[in-house]
Amino acid sequence: MARERLMVMSPAPTANGDLHLGHVAGPFLAADVCTRYARATGHDAMFGTGMHFTQNYIVTAARRLGTSPEELRLRSADEVAATLAALGIGVDAFGCVDDRFVKMVLNFYDRLHRDGKLRLKAVPFPYLPSTGEYLTDSYVRGGCPYCLADGCAGLCENCAHPVLPGELIDPRSTADPAAPVELRDVDVLVLPLEEYREELVAYFDRIRPTMRPRLARLIDDMLSRPLADFPVTQPISWGIPAPFAETPGQVIYADLEGMPWSMYCTATAAESRGAVLGDDDELWHADSGTRVVYFLGLDASFPFAVVGVAMLLAHGGYLLPEQWITNEFYELDNEKFSTSRGHVVSGRELAAEVPRDLIRFYLSATGPEFQRTNFTRAALTKVAGTRLVEPWNRVVSKVDEIVGLGALPVSERSRSAAGRMVAQFTAAFELPGFSLAAAAFALVEQLARLDRWPVGSDDAGDFCHEVEVFLRCAAPILIDLAAKALPDTAIPLRPDAVEVVPARLPRLTGAGS
Structure with missing residues (x-):
C-alpha cells in the first residue's frame, strides 16, 4: 500500500462483563488519545479493539451469574461498546466472533499446521x-509456579508469566x-517457541528502547531459560473447534487467537475508513506500510508479544509490531477492581454523573503506566x-473581557512560547x-501558566493565541471542550x-461529590 497507516490495538477484553475504570485507565483511553493525536497531526490512524468471545472465563462467569454463556457474551459486548462511547473512546473496528473472524483464525493456524510449524506433543x-x-484457564486454580500467587491457569495476573x-x-x-484432581497427559498441538529464540532475541533487542521497565524485565526473565512449547x-469444548485430525474434539486455545484477531480488526478498521482490501491480512504484509502499536496490560504481554510475534515469524x-505500551493495575480505594465482589466503578455509570472530559483528564493524570495507582471519587x-475546572474557567473569564476587540496581533515572543508548548505535548x-x-x-502546567497570566491591553492577542494552541494540544484528552471551542482539532x-x-469559550462544570 502506498500510504503509511498507524494501527493502534488494544487486546479485546473477555466478554464476561462491562469495562470498569481499571480497564479504561489502562489500555483503552491511552489508545484512543494516541489515535486522536496521530490524526490531529495528519496521520492515517485507526484504532481497533472488541470483545474476546472464546475464553472460558465466560463460561464460569455465566455459571456464577445464573445465565448462559451466549447471553452473557452478547450482553457484555453491548455494555462495553456503550462504555467506550460514553467516555469518547472512538473505535474504528470493534471485533467479535463472526464467520469472517472464525475463518481467519482457522486459516492462520491451518497454514502453520500445513507448513509443519506445529508439533503434536x-x-x-x-x-x-x-x-x-x-481443566484449563478459568476452570482451575492453583499456585503460580513462578511467583506462588494463587490464580487461574493461563496467565498469572500477579507476575504476568504464562502458567500452563x-x-x-x-x-x-x-x-x-x-x-x-489428577494430572493426565493429552496429545495437543504446540508451537515450539524455543525454535524462534534467535529471532525473538533480535526483535526484543531492537525494540528494547520502547519498552517500559517491567515489560523489559519480564522479557529478559522469559528469555533467560528455554522457552516452553506452548x-x-x-482438550475442552468451549471455543473455536480445531480442524486438525490429530486433535479430535479439541479447540483452538483462546489466548492464542491474538494475531488473527489483530488482522481481523485491522481489516475491518481500514474498511470502515473506505479502504478496499484484496486479502484479509493485506495490511499485515511486510511491505504494506502499516505500523502497528499495542496498548495492553502487562499480564497480556506473553500471548501477544512473545507467542504472537513467534507465530508471525x-x-x-x-x-512485526513496532511497540508494546504496557500498563499495571489501576486500583479502586486501594484494592484491586473485582467484578465478582462488586468492587467496581463502571465507566458508563461514572460518565452519567461526571463530565467525561474530567474523567479522561483524571485517568490520564493517575493512570497506572509504571506502577499500580489508585482511583477514588473524592480525589477525582x-x-x-x-x-482543570477552576483554572480553565478563570482563563475563560479573561478571554470574555477581550472578546469583541476584533483582530489582535500575535508577537514573535508568543509564537515562540506556543511552539515550546506544542513541543511539550508532542514529547x-x-x-x-x-x-x-x-x-x-503538561496540560496542568500550561493551564496554570495561562491562569497566572496578568493580561493587559498590549498582550491580549498573545494570550488568546496561546489559549487556542493550548486547546489544540489538550484536544486528544479534553475532547468535548475542544469540539465546542475549535473549528477543528489539528495540532500545528x-x-x-x-x-x-478572540471568541467566547465554553466553561467546564465540576465533578460533583
Missing part, C-alpha cells in the same frame, strides 16, 4: 475424574474445589476541580515515548499566527 492437564473434564494448567501448584477445580489446542512475510472531584503524545501522565502534566507543529480574533 503430550502435555499434562489437570483432570477431574468426577466429571471426566480437563499442568504447572499449577495444588490445582483445584473452580466449580468444585473439594473434588480430587499449546495451540486444548513462523509464517514469514508479516510485519478535588484534582479535576482544582487543576508526551509522540511514539515511542507516549505517556498519558506526561501529557496530563509550528504555531505561526500573526493575529487572532
Whole structure:
C-alpha cells in the first residue's frame, strides 16, 4: 500500500462483563488519545479493539451469574461498546466472533499446521475424574509456579508469566474445589517457541528502547531459560473447534487467537475508513506500510508479544509490531477492581454523573503506566476541580473581557512560547515515548501558566493565541471542550499566527461529590 497507516490495538477484553475504570485507565483511553493525536497531526490512524468471545472465563462467569454463556457474551459486548462511547473512546473496528473472524483464525493456524510449524506433543492437564473434564484457564486454580500467587491457569495476573494448567501448584477445580484432581497427559498441538529464540532475541533487542521497565524485565526473565512449547489446542469444548485430525474434539486455545484477531480488526478498521482490501491480512504484509502499536496490560504481554510475534515469524512475510505500551493495575480505594465482589466503578455509570472530559483528564493524570495507582471519587472531584475546572474557567473569564476587540496581533515572543508548548505535548503524545501522565502534566502546567497570566491591553492577542494552541494540544484528552471551542482539532507543529480574533469559550462544570 502506498500510504503509511498507524494501527493502534488494544487486546479485546473477555466478554464476561462491562469495562470498569481499571480497564479504561489502562489500555483503552491511552489508545484512543494516541489515535486522536496521530490524526490531529495528519496521520492515517485507526484504532481497533472488541470483545474476546472464546475464553472460558465466560463460561464460569455465566455459571456464577445464573445465565448462559451466549447471553452473557452478547450482553457484555453491548455494555462495553456503550462504555467506550460514553467516555469518547472512538473505535474504528470493534471485533467479535463472526464467520469472517472464525475463518481467519482457522486459516492462520491451518497454514502453520500445513507448513509443519506445529508439533503434536503430550502435555499434562489437570483432570477431574468426577466429571471426566480437563481443566484449563478459568476452570482451575492453583499456585503460580513462578511467583506462588494463587490464580487461574493461563496467565498469572500477579507476575504476568504464562502458567500452563499442568504447572499449577495444588490445582483445584473452580466449580468444585473439594473434588480430587489428577494430572493426565493429552496429545495437543504446540508451537515450539524455543525454535524462534534467535529471532525473538533480535526483535526484543531492537525494540528494547520502547519498552517500559517491567515489560523489559519480564522479557529478559522469559528469555533467560528455554522457552516452553506452548499449546495451540486444548482438550475442552468451549471455543473455536480445531480442524486438525490429530486433535479430535479439541479447540483452538483462546489466548492464542491474538494475531488473527489483530488482522481481523485491522481489516475491518481500514474498511470502515473506505479502504478496499484484496486479502484479509493485506495490511499485515511486510511491505504494506502499516505500523502497528499495542496498548495492553502487562499480564497480556506473553500471548501477544512473545507467542504472537513467534507465530508471525513462523509464517514469514508479516510485519512485526513496532511497540508494546504496557500498563499495571489501576486500583479502586486501594484494592484491586473485582467484578465478582462488586468492587467496581463502571465507566458508563461514572460518565452519567461526571463530565467525561474530567474523567479522561483524571485517568490520564493517575493512570497506572509504571506502577499500580489508585482511583477514588473524592480525589477525582478535588484534582479535576482544582487543576482543570477552576483554572480553565478563570482563563475563560479573561478571554470574555477581550472578546469583541476584533483582530489582535500575535508577537514573535508568543509564537515562540506556543511552539515550546506544542513541543511539550508532542514529547508526551509522540511514539515511542507516549505517556498519558506526561501529557496530563503538561496540560496542568500550561493551564496554570495561562491562569497566572496578568493580561493587559498590549498582550491580549498573545494570550488568546496561546489559549487556542493550548486547546489544540489538550484536544486528544479534553475532547468535548475542544469540539465546542475549535473549528477543528489539528495540532500545528509550528504555531505561526500573526493575529487572532478572540471568541467566547465554553466553561467546564465540576465533578460533583
